Amino acid sequence: MKLPIYLDYSATTPVDPRVAQKMLTYLTEQFGNPASRSHAYGWAAERAVEEARGHVAALLNADPREIIWTSGATEGNNLALKGAAHFYRTKGKHIVTVKTEHKAVLDTVRELQRQGFEATYLDPAQNGFIDLEKFRAALRPDTILASVMMVNNEIGVIQPIAEIGELCRSKGIIFHCDAVQAAGKMEIDLQKLKVDLMTVTAHKLYGPKGIGALYIRRKPRVRIEPQIHGGGHERGLRSGTLATHQIAGMGEAFRIARLEMASDNERIRALRDRLWNGIRDIEELYLNGDMERRVPHNLNVSFNFVEGEALIMAIKDVAVSSGSACTSASLEPSYVLRALGRSDQLAHSSIRFTLGKYTTREEIDYTIGLVRREIGRLRELSPLWEMYQEGIDLNTVQWATP
Amino acid sequence: MNTRDEASPPVGYSDKVIDHFENPRNAGSFDRQDEHVGTGMVGAPAYGDVMKLQIRVNREGMIEDARFKTYGCGAAIACCSVLTEWVKGKTLDQAAAFRNTQLAEELKLPPVKMHCSLLAEDALRAAIADYRKKHGMSPPSGQEHTVQPAA
Numbered sequence: 001m002k003l004p005i006y007l008d009y010s011a012t013t014p015v016d017p018r019v020a021q022k023m024l025t026y027l028t029e030q031f032g033n034p035a036s037r038s039h040a041y042g043w044a045a046e047r048a049v050e051e052a053r054g055h056v057a058a059l060l061n062a063d064p065r066e067i068i069w070t071s072g073a074t075e076g077n078n079l080a081l082k083g084a085a086h087f088y089r090t091k092g093k094h095i096v097t098v099k100t101e102h103k104a105v106l107d108t109v110r111e112l113q114r115q116g117f118e119a120t121y122l123d124p125a126q127n128g129f130i131d132l133e134k135f136r137a138a139l140r141p142d143t144i145l146a147s148v149m150m151v152n153n154e155i156g157v158i159q160p161i162a163e164i165g166e167l168c169r170s171k172g173i174i175f176h177c178d179a180v181q182a183a184g185k186m187e188i189d190l191q192k193l194k195v196d197l198m199t200v201t202a203h204k205l206y207g208p209k210g211i212g213a214l215y216i217r218r219k220p221r222v223r224i225e226p227q228i229h230g231g232g233h234e235r236g237l238r239s240g241t242l243a244t245h246q247i248a249g250m251g252e253a254f255r256i257a258r259l260e261m262a263s264d265n266e267r268i269r270a271l272r273d274r275l276w277n278g279i280r281d282i283e284e285l286y287l288n289g290d291m292e293r294r295v296p297h298n299l300n301v302s303f304n305f306v307e308g309e310a311l312i313m314a315i316k317d318v319a320v321s322s323g324s325a326c327t328s329a330s331l332e333p334s335y336v337l338r339a340l341g342r343s344d345q346l347a348h349s350s351i352r353f354t355l356g357k358y359t360t361r362e363e364i365d366y367t368i369g370l371v372r373r374e375i376g377r378l379r380e381l382s383p384l385w386e387m388y389q390e391g392i393d394l395n396t397v398q399w400a401t402p
Numbered sequence: 403m404n405t406r407d408e409a410s411p412p413v414g415y416s417d418k419v420i421d422h423f424e425n426p427r428n429a430g431s432f433d434r435q436d437e438h439v440g441t442g443m444v445g446a447p448a449y450g451d452v453m454k455l456q457i458r459v460n461r462e463g464m465i466e467d468a469r470f471k472t473y474g475c476g477a478a479i480a481c482c483s484v485l486t487e488w489v490k491g492k493t494l495d496q497a498a499a500f501r502n503t504q505l506a507e508e509l510k511l512p513p514v515k516m517h518c519s520l521l522a523e524d525a526l527r528a529a530i531a532d533y534r535k536k537h538g539m540s541p542p543s544g545q546e547h548t549v550q551p552a553a
Contacts, residue, residue: 307450309475313423345447381429381479383454383471384447399446400528 052251083224156298440533
């Protein structure tokens with residue numbers, strides 16, 4: 001067993017060796033520019049790009065002509081939101097999104113506000129879901145765009161995208177969905193979902209970093225304004241020489257996901273449940289986000305009375321994400337957990353475990369043992385735990401402030 | 403068989419911080435009510451650090467033992483661990499002259515962790531003040547100390 005154990009698959013995944021193999025071909029042999037129409041090198045590259053486009057479309061049950069390549073999810077979200085807002089700006093200026101969205105959405109909407117658009121940021125419920133009635137109530141006659149992620153990156157909860165899509169479609173609002181954490185983890189069927197724009201990326205499902213795609217619906221037709229201008233690639237919506245090897249890698253990753261995700265996810269869910277069952281009886285442990293409507297590979301918990309950075313240090317043999325921004329001088333806890341109503345303290349002491357297809361049972365059992373041992377050790381060191389054990393309500397304590 | 407990649411310590415901690423974090427010295431508690439014990443508790447959970455430092459003082463006015471508990475980052479835990487070692491064998495006056503820079507140097511704290519050493523100094527002062535208060539000694543003038551939590 002290799003240490004540290006990697007349990008941060010929602011941050012990124014290793015590239016599947018089959019994907020890496022596919023990519024190599026387009027670096028050293030089939031290195032042509034897909035835009036070169038005059039020779040076989042270009043044609044081979046273009047074939048690879050179109051084959052990959054087909055694989056990405058297939059995983060989403062979309063038409064390949066609805067997929068354009070981006071450099072990743074941040075660009076995809078920027079292009080979708082700015083592109084749609086700019087195109088439909090004469091129709092209205094209001095945008096609706098949620099406080100627990102990824103920064104690539106939140107910061108883009110902030111920028112649109114700076115440009116003169118107006119925005120509503122909805123609060124999710126304590127279990128992480130957005131309330132459909134609240135969402136409906138936030139819509140205005142001049143709302144042109146809504147953006148809701150399919151799966152939250154921190155707590156893994158699955159938003160009611162189908163219902164939100166119906167609502168937006170009935171009101172003629174363009175609906176963007178960031179599906180970065182959903183692709184390969186659950187079924188996505190764009191023939192059924194009334195999503196107009198969808199962002200996906202390769203490196204969350206065993207593809208390379210630096211490549212993503214944006215789905216743009218054709219029926220009914222959705223329009224966006226390009227944000228990068230140049231050679232007119234991708235039907236003028238995203239200029240720039242296509243990174244053939246990256247695209248081929250993303251295509252291969254999506255092809256493999258379509259074939260193998262069902263069995264992979266079943267195995268991963270069993271391991272995730274094993275991890276949860278191995279730690280859930282720890283006293284003063286809080287599960288973050290709903291456990292039922294959640295992707296199979298995510299577990300996010302807070303351990304009361306231990307500090308976040310110390311916790312990460314203590315369990316350094318597992319590579320996980322923390323709700324605590326421990327490298328920064330200003331202690332800014334996870335805004336997602338704060339939006340769910342968690343206290344700063346619990347937000348700081350949260351750990352996100354995300355499993356993947358290379359996670360083993362041995363690794364999970366090691367993790368359970370390590371977490372139990374270290375939580376116990378840090379609590380023995382914690383004056384807050386001691387006070388809690390003595391029955392003191394910490395909220396009534398008058399803390400000396402620095 | 404476990405193998406380990408060469409991993410650099412988090413936030414640029416020195417080996418000494420890591421050692422005291424993983425093997426803290428003098429962790430634990432004395433009876434708060436014991437007349438030979440002075441207790442200092444400083445910080446607040448919302449700020450991410452709470453330190454409890456206790457000293458046991460003998461009849462000659464010498465600190466013969468110390469204990470701590472810390473809710474906080476690795477540096478905060480290491481600061482208290484090192485300070486409880488240092489303080490043993492010191493008189494109350496010697497202990498009261500302690501300065502946080504000593505901890506910062508010894509542990510090679512990165513700038514963002516300086517506040518941990520300051521808080522540890524506060525905890526020691528509060529413990530000394532508590533002991534002096536128990537024994538009807540007023541703290542030497544000009545010495546600020548942090549107020550005890552009312553718990």
